[in-house]
Amino acid sequence: MAVGWIMGAWYHLKLTELDRNYMYATITVWCFDRLMRIVRIIYSGVKSNADVRFHEGDVVTLKMNYSNRWKHYPGCFVFIYILRPNRFWESHPFTVMVPPKPVESNKLQITFKVKNGLTKHTKDFLFSSCGEELSANIPILIEGPYGRYHNLHLYDSVVLIAGGIGVTSTYSYAYDLIKNCSNEKQRITFIWYMHDRTPLDWFSEELDLLRSDSRVTVRIFVKYKELASASRYVDDSNSGLGEKYFTVVSQEITATSSDKTEVATLVSEAVSRGDPRIAFLSCGPGRMNDDIRFTISKSLSSSKSRVDYFEESFSW
Numbered sequence: 001m002a003v004g005w006i007m008g009a010w011y012h013l014k015l016t017e018l019d020r021n022y023m024y025a026t027i028t029v030w031c032f033d034r035l036m037r038i039v040r041i042i043y044s045g046v047k048s049n050a051d052v053r054f055h056e057g058d059v060v061t062l063k064m065n066y067s068n069r070w071k072h073y074p075g076c077f078v079f080i081y082i083l084r085p086n087r088f089w090e091s092h093p094f095t096v097m098v099p100p101k102p103v104e105s106n107k108l109q110i111t112f113k114v115k116n117g118l119t120k121h122t123k124d125f126l127f128s129s130c131g132e133e134l135s136a137n138i139p140i141l142i143e144g145p146y147g148r149y150h151n152l153h154l155y156d157s158v159v160l161i162a163g164g165i166g167v168t169s170t171y172s173y174a175y176d177l178i179k180n181c182s183n184e185k186q187r188i189t190f191i192w193y194m195h196d197r198t199p200l201d202w203f204s205e206e207l208d209l210l211r212s213d214s215r216v217t218v219r220i221f222v223k224y225k226e227l228a229s230a231s232r233y234v235d236d237s238n239s240g241l242g243e244k245y246f247t248v249v250s251q252e253i254t255a256t257s258s259d260k261t262e263v264a265t266l267v268s269e270a271v272s273r274g275d276p277r278i279a280f281l282s283c284g285p286g287r288m289n290d291d292i293r294f295t296i297s298k299s300l301s302s303s304k305s306r307v308d309y310f311e312e313s314f315s316w
């Protein structure tokens with residue numbers, strides 16, 4: 001498409017005898033961008049492949065080998081090309097995690113929610129060609145790494161809040177803190193909102209790893225399935241259900257129909273503990289991030305702590 005546009009613009013300028021200097025600049029920037037993308041693919045290893053597996057809840061995981069020339073860091077994402085006959089030319093950004101099993105720590109893992117394009121094609125391929133296992137080994141290209149890193153090591157208390165598939169981002173921060181942060185007194189609260197319980201299956205090894213570290217408290221909020229349509233993040237309609245519909249299922253899991261109430265409670269709990277430096281990192285649907293940011297900003301006036309808020313989102 002870009003090549004077509006450049007050729008069209010080039011001949012139009014020729015016909016009208018206008019100055020072509022802007023075209024030279026545009027072509028240079030475009031070529032440089034393409035070149036850097038190719039360099040990043042080569043740097044990540046051109047012979048990569050991935051163990052691809054489908055999970056209940058319309059989620060797919062890829063465990064990928066790569067050149068190991070660069071190391072995973074939290075906040076890092078890559079563009080993935082799936083080398084199958086249709087759509088091998090498409091690349092999509094996904095957050096990178098390290099698989100929780102130590103033997104796989106030289107691999108990279110991505111976990112994505114199935115949408116309607118490349119992700120759906122991958123799911124359809126697994127269903128049509130891969131038997132009951134719903135898994136396959138597929139050649140891929142990895143373009144990366146991209147993304148910036150928030151230095152959460154510096155805080156006494158870190159609260160990571162994820163909505164749905166946003167957990168890929170908060171988990172990669174939690175993983176980095178438990179593996180690389182020497183502050184034994186740091187408190188890490190890992191909060192995850194989900195529509196149903198299926199993520200507890202495909203993310204069980206990762207959750208076990210977090211639970212094994214005494215600094216981490218895991219809190220999970222599962223929507224009541226039958227009340228899902230009343231959820232603020234699913235539907236804006238005024239359900240009239242109020243905001244206090246939740247039940248504590250276990251010390252870790254709470255069933256809920258309202259995200260807002262607990263966010264406010266959890267934020268004020270974290271702020272009132274009085275740790276000198278507190279970081280919140282949120283990654284979820286836009287409206288959820290908005291609510292969290294608003295709640296934190298409201299709690300600032302009553303807090304003596306330094307409170308910093310970081311946000312990740314999956315829009316592009």
Ligand SMILES: Cc1cc2nc3c(=O)[nH]c(=O)nc-3n(C[C@H](O)[C@H](O)[C@H](O)COP(=O)(O)OP(=O)(O)OC[C@H]3O[C@@H](n4cnc5c(N)ncnc54)[C@H](O)[C@@H]3O)c2cc1C
Nearest residue numbers: 092093094095111112113115116117118119168314315316
């Ligand atoms: C930094 C970053 C990290 C991400 N990490 C994850 C992750 O860990 N897990 C996860 O599930 N998702 C993640 N995403 C979102 C993921 O990239 C999209 O869900 C995926 O690209 C959808 O692919 P699809 O072809 O199936 O989408 P479609 O169903 O075709 O589209 C879904 C959405 O993606 C947008 N989109 C698709 N292609 C393009 C494009 N070429 N340019 C602009 N917008 C486009 C569409 O506008 C639409 O809103 C991340 C996004 C970003 C920016």
